[in-house]
Amino acid sequence: MLAHSTTGDLVEAVVPFMGESITDGTLATFLKKPGDRVEADEPIAQIETDKVTMDVASPEAGIIQKFVVSEGDTVTPGVKVAIISKSAAQSKTHTQSSEDTSQKQSTTPPSAGENKVEAKPPKVESSTTHVSKLTSSSEPQLPPKERERRVPMPRLRKRIANRLKDSQNTFAMLTTFNEVDMTNLMKLRSDYKYQFVEKHGV
Numbered sequence: 001m002l003a004h005s006t007t008g009d010l011v012e013a014v015v016p017f018m019g020e021s022i023t024d025g026t027l028a029t030f031l032k033k034p035g036d037r038v039e040a041d042e043p044i045a046q047i048e049t050d051k052v053t054m055d056v057a058s059p060e061a062g063i064i065q066k067f068v069v070s071e072g073d074t075v076t077p078g079v080k081v082a083i084i085s086k087s088a089a090q091s092k093t094h095t096q097s098s099e100d101t102s103q104k105q106s107t108t109p110p111s112a113g114e115n116k117v118e119a120k121p122p123k124v125e126s127s128t129t130h131v132s133k134l135t136s137s138s139e140p141q142l143p144p145k146e147r148e149r150r151v152p153m154p155r156l157r158k159r160i161a162n163r164l165k166d167s168q169n170t171f172a173m174l175t176t177f178n179e180v181d182m183t184n185l186m187k188l189r190s191d192y193k194y195q196f197v198e199k200h201g202v
Helices: 086-106 127-138 155-170 183-200
Strands: 004-007 010-014 025-030 043-048 053-057 062-067 080-085
Touching: 010 053, 043 080, 080 086
Parallel strands: none
Antiparallel strands: 004 010, 010 080, 025 043, 043 053, 062 080
């Protein structure tokens, strides 16, 4: 069920119910920007929890006025994420339709001379350039050191890492070896094996 709050023309998009054992999540990313038009039930943001990634959908069609929270904030069910204006969407649609009508009326058919397109000679690529491209594409390209960057770990990945570390800390992860000197036993077997075969047949 989509949770939202309405105040006249403005509609508030809030965090939906996340599940029985999930109490909060992290707002991972915004899928829209302030000023964008959204339709009803269209996702506008994504929330990461310890188990799943879920969407925050717009309860009504309209224009996003502003976002109340920021990316990376911890949110709980019922927290307001964005404010959406329904009347702004209607006025924007009316303005766009009037602009489209005026553009159609002012457009004149092109003359015959404008339809002629100058033919351009085909671009010839040298064999040296082609060989260098093949060589570079076959080799792995590693980013330089200055382009490396650290990013926060998502909640789901962080939970998996914690579980793996807990397993390593609480379970014995080892291998045992037992060595026995079999020299005397092998000598005893070689000394009496023929007598044993004559007596027991095996």
